[in-house]
Amino acid sequence: xxxxxxxxxxxxxxxxxERSAKFVKTGIKIGGNYxxxxxxxxxxxxxxxxxxxxxxxxxxxxxxxxxxxxxxxxAQMLSMxxxxxxxxxxxxxxxxxxxxxxxxxxLIVQTFKKYFGKTPDQIYDKFNIRSSNAASIGQVHQAELNxxxxxxxxxxxxxxxxxxxxxxxxxxFAFRMLGMSEKELDIYMSEVEERLLEETDYELEVRRSxxxxxxxxxxNNIVFPQYYPQLSSKRIITMDWLEGKHLREFLxxxxxxESRDLIGQxxxxxxxxxxxxxxxxxxxxxxxxxxxxxxGKLGAIDFGCIKEMxxxxxxxxxxxxxxxxxxxxxxxxxxxxxxEMILPNDxxxxxxxxxxxxxxxxxxxxxxYITDLFDFGETAFFDELFGFxxxxxxxxEFKQARGAKHFIYVNRTNFGLYxxxxxxxxxxxxxxxxxxxxxxx
Amino acid sequence: xxxxxxxxKAYIDFVLTEGxxxxxxxxxxxxxxxxxxxxxxxxxxxDAIEQSVWTDLANKALIEIKEQEIWAQYxxxxxxxxxxxxxxxxxxxxxxxxxxxxxxxxxxxxSPRVLDGLKDVFEAFAENILNxxxxxxELSDRKFFSKRYKDALWIQFGFVLNFWINDNSAGFExxxxxxxxxxNVTFDLFQRSPIDNLFEYGKFLAxxxxxxxxxxxxxx
Numbered sequence: 251x252x253x254x255x256x257x258x259x260x261x262x263x264x265x266x267x268e269r270s271a272k273f274v275k276t277g278i279k280i281g282g283n284y285x286x287x288x289x290x291x292x293x294x295x296x297x298x299x300x301x302x303x304x305x306x307x308x309x310x311x312x313x314x315x316x317x318x319x320x321x322x323x324x325a326q327m328l329s330m331x332x333x334x335x336x337x338x339x340x341x342x343x344x345x346x347x348x349x350x351x352x353x354x355x356x357l358i359v360q361t362f363k364k365y366f367g368k369t370p371d372q373i374y375d376k377f378n379i380r381s382s383n384a385a386s387i388g389q390v391h392q393a394e395l396n397x398x399x400x401x402x403x404x405x406x407x408x409x410x411x412x413x414x415x416x417x418x419x420x421x422x423f424a425f426r427m428l429g430m431s432e433k434e435l436d437i438y439m440s441e442v443e444e445r446l447l448e449e450t451d452y453e454l455e456v457r458r459s460x461x462x463x464x465x466x467x468x469x470n471n472i473v474f475p476q477y478y479p480q481l482s483s484k485r486i487i488t489m490d491w492l493e494g495k496h497l498r499e500f501l502x503x504x505x506x507x508e509s510r511d512l513i514g515q516x517x518x519x520x521x522x523x524x525x526x527x528x529x530x531x532x533x534x535x536x537x538x539x540x541x542x543x544x545x546g547k548l549g550a551i552d553f554g555c556i557k558e559m560x561x562x563x564x565x566x567x568x569x570x571x572x573x574x575x576x577x578x579x580x581x582x583x584x585x586x587x588x589x590e591m592i593l594p595n596d597x598x599x600x601x602x603x604x605x606x607x608x609x610x611x612x613x614x615x616x617x618x619y620i621t622d623l624f625d626f627g628e629t630a631f632f633d634e635l636f637g638f639x640x641x642x643x644x645x646x647e648f649k650q651a652r653g654a655k656h657f658i659y660v661n662r663t664n665f666g667l668y669x670x671x672x673x674x675x676x677x678x679x680x681x682x683x684x685x686x687x688x689x690x691x
Numbered sequence: 692x693x694x695x696x697x698x699x700k701a702y703i704d705f706v707l708t709e710g711x712x713x714x715x716x717x718x719x720x721x722x723x724x725x726x727x728x729x730x731x732x733x734x735x736x737x738d739a740i741e742q743s744v745w746t747d748l749a750n751k752a753l754i755e756i757k758e759q760e761i762w763a764q765y766x767x768x769x770x771x772x773x774x775x776x777x778x779x780x781x782x783x784x785x786x787x788x789x790x791x792x793x794x795x796x797x798x799x800x801x802s803p804r805v806l807d808g809l810k811d812v813f814e815a816f817a818e819n820i821l822n823x824x825x826x827x828x829e830l831s832d833r834k835f836f837s838k839r840y841k842d843a844l845w846i847q848f849g850f851v852l853n854f855w856i857n858d859n860s861a862g863f864e865x866x867x868x869x870x871x872x873x874x875n876v877t878f879d880l881f882q883r884s885p886i887d888n889l890f891e892y893g894k895f896l897a898x899x900x901x902x903x904x905x906x907x908x909x910x911x
Contacts, residue, residue: 355765356773357871360780364862371760379761407867411860 352389353404355379361404365483373481374400387450387554392491399491401475401551403452407485410450414443441655445533449554456482459489459553465528471516472548492551494543501673509546514626514676516548521667522683529564533557533659535666537673557659562588567660568685571616576609590654603647614638615664618680626668627675635668693725695733695743702740703788710791712737738805741792746808748785752778753816767824768878771844774816775870779855783863790856802849813848817841824881831883840881847877 353361358379362370370377374393381389381404388405448454456477463474473492481488495503500513517540524531532539532553539552566585569575576582583605586592591608592601614635618624642648671678701723705713713719716737720727734740756762756773765773782789796803802810821840824830830840851873855866 354772354871354875355761355769356776357867359759359761359773360776360867363780369759369761379764407864407871408860411864 352381353406357407358391358404361407361485365486370402374402377402388485393488395481399493400478400481401489401491402481403487403489405450405452405485410447414447437655438658441658445555445557445659448556451484452482452487453484455554456487458556462524462528462532462553462556463550466520466523469516469519469523471512471546472520472550473543474550489551492541492543492549494541494549496541497537497670497673500542507675507677510674510676511678512546513542513548514671514674514678515682517667517670517674517676518678518680519682520548520550521663525559525663526568526683526685530556530558531660531663533663535663535670537670540670555659557656557663559656559660563654563656563660565687569687570612572619572685572687576613579605582609589657591652593652600647604652607642607647611638611642618668618678619685622679622681623677624680625677626671627677632668632672693723693729693733698723698730698733699740699744699747702737703744703785706791707787741805742808744785744788745792745806746812748781749778749809749812752781753812755781766829767820767827768829768875770820770823771817771878772870772874775848775851775874776867779851779863779866779870782855793852793856802845810845813845814841817844821881830878830881831887833887837881843877843880844874847873 359369362368362373366373370379370391370393374395376394378392381391383390387409388403391402391404393400393402456479459474459477460479463477466472466474475490475492478488521531521535532550532555534552534555536552539550541549541551543549566588570582570585575585583592583601586605586608587594592604596604617631618626702713702719705719705722713722716730717727719737720730734743752774756770756777759773762770762773792805793803796805818841821830821837821844825832825837830837851866851869854869855863858866858869860866
């Protein structure tokens with residue numbers, strides 16, 4: 251396992267197709283591992299599963315480390331190398347779920363019977379047993395009740411179980427491969443595990459969806475479906491069916507600059523209102539979680555992944571992006587220390603190095619906030635962002651991870667948002683919901 | 692007055708409390724305040740009671756799924772899945788008994804004797820849906836093999852049953868996964884697949900000459 255390290259770095263799959271192919275390959279390999287295990291067990295019933303687990307983890311980890319670089323360029327920026335493992339895992343996890351075959355009709359009936367004691371036919375006036383599309387860890391069905399069109403999301407069985415066991419599986423290998431201490435790695439791993447497990451709790455998702463859609467009700471040009479807690483359970487969510495186009499379909503219709511700006515603005519307001527007013531944010535800005543409704547508004551449909559921002563992260567981080575803190579080097583270093591970007595044991599030379607690099611990074615990241623109007627269609631900004639990310643990912647100084655665990659999801663959120671806005675080529679007023687931080691210098 | 696159900700119930704209660712079968716029908720009958728001959732009016736032996744519990748569960752599952760509105764729309768594959776899910780859902784209420792009953796069976800290659808009655812019900816059901824599947828061309832009609840499809844399903848059933856006995860996931864979710872994956876794989880094999888095409892290609896080559904000579908059979 252250890253002597254593979256150099257080999258893995260040589261072949262990084264570059265395109266999206268290649269990346270998914272990679273996961274499929276891993277899946278087949280893991281399937282093979284099970285066959286190997288059971289055929290051995292046929293002759294030796296006492297054999298335990300440790301060899302099987304080793305085989306699986308090796309293959310999962312191999313595919314993860316090969317993905318490094320291409321898939322995660324953007325997230326690398328602030329989250330740095332060490333966070334890549336959990337981040338890669340997040341991506342791998344969602345990917346592999348997208349590849350899951352649809353649930354059979356009888357399993358859907360079984361799930362309803364388990365949670366409601368009734369079949370879907372007895373609950374809804376109409377229920378389409380064939381799913382209309384896949385959600386990240388489940389699938390969506392169309393239904394009708396009292397003349398209302400509904401979307402019913404059903405979770406695949408055993409998802410929660412496999413998250414915890416897969417993360418456990420991967421841990422020992424991560425220690426060896428990344429050369430981190432268990433304590434260091436645990437901080438990041440538990441952050442990811444916590445979010446992933448929350449995503450599997452549909453009861454929590456319904457509660458949050460209602461909370462967030464109520465809190466955001468006054469925002470312009472964004473709509474939320476209504477949720478029905480009495481028709482939802484641990485693995486089932488019932489909500490209104492939103493009519494509209496997905497982002498990609500919307501872009502394919504060649505929308506005017508005006509309508510792209512409108513959607514972009516709604517998205518920007520939605521995220522910045524959450525970050526700065528609610529201090530908790532929909533941390534999965536995946537294009538599939540949004541749609542453009544028939545009357546040209548933005549519809550937000552998935553509140554499975556919410557990241558709450560504690561004060562000890564929020565204040566130092568946004569003080570860096572939105573005040574003139576950078577004018578004072580001492581104060582800046584203090585903020586970096588609070589964000590664990592500069593560590594207690596760093597030498598003066600290291601402090602100087604990380605100070606320069608992080609300052610550059612955050613200045614880049616904060617660029618849209620500096621001017622009141624920002625054109626996300628501008629490729630120069632994104633080229634600079636990607637270029638810098640690329641450079642950082644090759645630096646040995648960033649081999650060890652730095653930064654508070656909160657960066658994993660905050661970065662995912664903000665870079666995800668930037669990416670969607672870039673795809674929209676939207677011009678956005680960036681001063682609508684500003685960070686609540688005092689000018690300290 | 693004893694009934695089939697009351698004897699089943701008393702017997703299950705006995706074995707689960709004592710961890711073993713009663714010493715004799717006499718002891719069991721006396722404990723339940725009935726004459727030994729009354730027992731024999733319903734069952735010939737203790738094993739017959741166990742068999743009947745399993746068979747009754749299978750019949751109950753069948754009645755339940757056939758009552759569902761959607762049943763008529765299901766393909767053969769979905770009908771099989773539906774039976775598996777309903778059966779294991781019902782079995783949950785008798786889990787202790789099921790575990791006791793299966794675990795005390797000697798480990799052999801053939802299926803346990805207590806499942807004999809259930810096997811008959813299962814096979815009749817399987818044959819029915821498989822024929823339906825072959826008629827609608829959902830499943831591939833293969834010489835010799837299509838007669839064995841029901842055996843493959845029965846093996847799958849035994850596998851899931853064993854899996855369920857050792858399953859300790861909440862709500863037996865893992866068993867749901869095992870059913871979904873296992874039954875689907877089995878039906879994938881029943882469907883027309885590359886193997887059929889390969890077989891047919893072989894037949895074509897054989898009929899159209901060349902292959903025999905090349906393979907060295909030409910001298911016959």
